[in-house]
Amino acid sequence: MLTKSSPDLILKWSCSQIHGRKMDDDDDDIPQLSSHTLAALQEFYLEQQQREGMKTSQGFNQYSIGSIEEDWQLSQFWYSDETASCLANEVVVAAGKGGRIACVSAPSVYQKLKEHDGKDFSVCILEYDRRFSVYGEEFIFYDYNHPLNLPENLLPHSFDIVIADPPYLSEECLQKTAETIKYLTRGKILLCTGAVMEEQAAKHLGVKICKFIPKHLRNLANEFRCYVNYASGLD
Numbered sequence: 001m002l003t004k005s006s007p008d009l010i011l012k013w014s015c016s017q018i019h020g021r022k023m024d025d026d027d028d029d030i031p032q033l034s035s036h037t038l039a040a041l042q043e044f045y046l047e048q049q050q051r052e053g054m055k056t057s058q059g060f061n062q063y064s065i066g067s068i069e070e071d072w073q074l075s076q077f078w079y080s081d082e083t084a085s086c087l088a089n090e091v092v093v094a095a096g097k098g099g100r101i102a103c104v105s106a107p108s109v110y111q112k113l114k115e116h117d118g119k120d121f122s123v124c125i126l127e128y129d130r131r132f133s134v135y136g137e138e139f140i141f142y143d144y145n146h147p148l149n150l151p152e153n154l155l156p157h158s159f160d161i162v163i164a165d166p167p168y169l170s171e172e173c174l175q176k177t178a179e180t181i182k183y184l185t186r187g188k189i190l191l192c193t194g195a196v197m198e199e200q201a202a203k204h205l206g207v208k209i210c211k212f213i214p215k216h217l218r219n220l221a222n223e224f225r226c227y228v229n230y231a232s233g234l235d
């Protein structure tokens with residue numbers, strides 16, 4: 001079946017049509033794509049042009065949420081713009097003047113913070129997905145399976161606040177991510193995860209659920225919540 005989102009498939013399919021075709025001795029005309037294939041290809045390229053056009057006409061912002069697309073294999077579900085802004089504002093206030101912020105598996109908060117760049121704070125992004133290495137030295141590769149496998153220059157308790165959104169709703173993942181969070185933070189923690197993780201979040205990090213409800217770009221089946229261990233603006 002043809003899909004408009006896969007030109008490779010369209011081309012492979014149409015090439016096989018052409019190559020599979022028996023050429024008559026006097027058949028020296030150029031092979032033609034079927035009208036159906038051609039229409040699918042044209043539709044794909046038109047949509048691609050429109051997407052590219054939008055990027056350039058709106059001035060492509062490398063920090064906009066979604067500029068790196070969600071990869072569901074990596075459990076990536078980006079926050080809505082409004083939620084990312086709320087969380088970014090919260091961590092800036094919590095970090096204080098000249099504060100240091102670590103975004104652990106929470107890349108859209110990092111992106112939102114960078115949109116406010118020039119303000120009085122510094123920020124690092126700890127992420128498993130190496131596509132975020134486009135952000136240069138602020139990117140730190142991070143795998144929650146190796147919670148303390150961090151660069152030497154990332155000193156213990158060197159961040160005023162750590163915000164984290166672990167990839168999986170399991171106690172193992174939360175416990176390991178909690179190890180990283182406790183290593184990095186000077187005290188303040190903002191955790192975003194499923195409502196079902198409330199008990200484990202209290203157990204491993206001493207955090208309490210907030211009234212604020214985080215929203216995602218796409219509706220998720222699981223209810224998500226934020227948890228903190230300090231007096232935050234999320235209640």
Ligand SMILES: C[S@@+](CC[C@H](N)C(=O)[O-])C[C@H]1O[C@@H](n2cnc3c(N)ncnc32)[C@H](O)[C@@H]1O
Nearest residue numbers: 077078079105106107108128129143144165167
């Ligand atoms: C539930 S998403 C949280 C994203 C957040 N909602 C946002 O918008 O920034 C989980 C994050 O964990 C990252 N991740 C996936 N596998 C990981 C791993 N093994 N170790 C650490 N982080 C991982 C994903 O790339 C993703 O950014």
